[in-house]
Amino acid sequence: MKKSAIYILLIIGGLVFAYPFLWMLSATFKPEVEIGSIGLWSSNFSMRSYIAVFQKIPIGKALLNSLLVSGCVTFSVILFGSIVGYALSRLRFFGRDFLLGLILFTMVIPFQITLIPMYILMVKFGWVDSYLALIVPGMISAFGILLFRQFFMDIPQDLIDAAKIDGCNDLSILFRIIYPLSKPVIITVGIVSFMSSWNDVLWPLIVIRLQKLMTLPQMVTIFAVGGQADAQLGAQLAAATLLAVPIILVYAFFQRYFIESMATTGLKN
């Protein structure tokens, strides 16, 4: 195939993926009547849609909630994932292979089975409408443990033996010797768990009803569905933009890590 034909197809593809985002961004600044147009430019750009969003919903609070929840989940998935991953890869104990099998098994259980009982558990714990319901069920992930385990298997035993002779226990070996070598897997697990926590809507919709505890995607969803937006397209798109911008900004700087992390996770599944 001709080089130029390849480029034309790739550029058409690029437009298909990029133009809707540009159109959305421009629509958030356009007056309501001009949103239904193909072009990006308008001479009547204003901040009106964003002002409407900030007046109607506490979106700043939702942003903080999302940062808190996703931050705690990510930190915890890395911490516990590495600890359990270390035990499964570098230590010998009775039942280890059974535990590994159990973790693999949990990955094929569709979440549709556990969703309802999980909600009931939250009700019984009194965690509905609290950060605990958003954070605790996400604190350990099977895929995190498995990625850490696989990475730790390739670390030379000599390093660990040397540290043991120096009198290190297993936790300090993990944090002092192995952590500095594990940047790639920490980044992978971090990105994937942050993204899935940040973008999750179904679970927050189920366990959170108080507006002041809502996560950002949840609040934007309810704003768009629940009629608070008064059918103002500009305001709906502005709320969606506010939800998209933080992650797109991070992506712009670390896109290589994002793509590699998510591809690895897909392949490992």
Added chain:
Amino acid sequence: MKAMTSKPKFGDRAGYLMSLPYVFYFCLFIGFPLVFSFILIFHKWNIVTPMQWIGLRNFYRLFHDVQFFISIRNTLVFLSIHIPLQIVVALLLAVLLNQKIKLKGFFRALYFLPVIVSGVVITILWQQLFAYETGLLNLLLTKIGLLKIPWLIDSGWAMPSIAIMATWKNIGLYIVLFLVGLQGIPRYLYEAAEIDGARPIQQFFHITLPALNSTMVLVVILSTIGGFSLFIEPFVMTGGGPMNSTLSAMLYIYNQAFYFGHMGYAATLGIFFAFLILIVVLIQKKFVERKD
């Protein structure tokens, strides 16, 4: 505990201690819900009043629940459009990106952009793109002299529209997976084929496609599992309408549990649906996977 005597004692204990967080987590958030969901299916319960044993009546109800089967049919309609479209377009773009071209990383990053953005954003955005009078898609169609399409307002078009949107959102991931697969094909296969006079299109069908088989299995299974979880798109865009045409199984289960408070019945639907997913995935694996 018998095994402990033969191995260094400290290492053993550390192994138990360090596995403890997972064991605890498993019992609470996986083991208990699994067991409890099999108790729930024999009960009628709205959480507030006491549980009521009703035997197999949830199953009886399930097999007579027309709406639930409509929702499964809708989900299958979604998959039958989503998966082929996704594979064809992702494969095409991956093959193009795998050529010796400039700006490869830039295009790859661009195609991947919708993958990282929340489904809520994509749904709100596409709701505007799909709008009948003022949406970008219909404006473009009328501009080139075609008729407007009733994307979300016609019961025949609504689910295909959602499938197109979902494909647009997820395709970047599958492009990257295919790229990884393409890069694993040894060059000499193509060189040998060229010496034998095989045209590029023949090379594609006789070398590339068979070599990508394991990637293909992965793509089909991942998008099937993703498709069965379809929820937020119809929840935001259509609420399941028009005329139940976009009522996905997940949305139906959500409504039963959290709108009507039928916990026992929703758990029954969840288990039935989960087994359906496993069966479909196993069938796909059998048909797509080649053994050589």
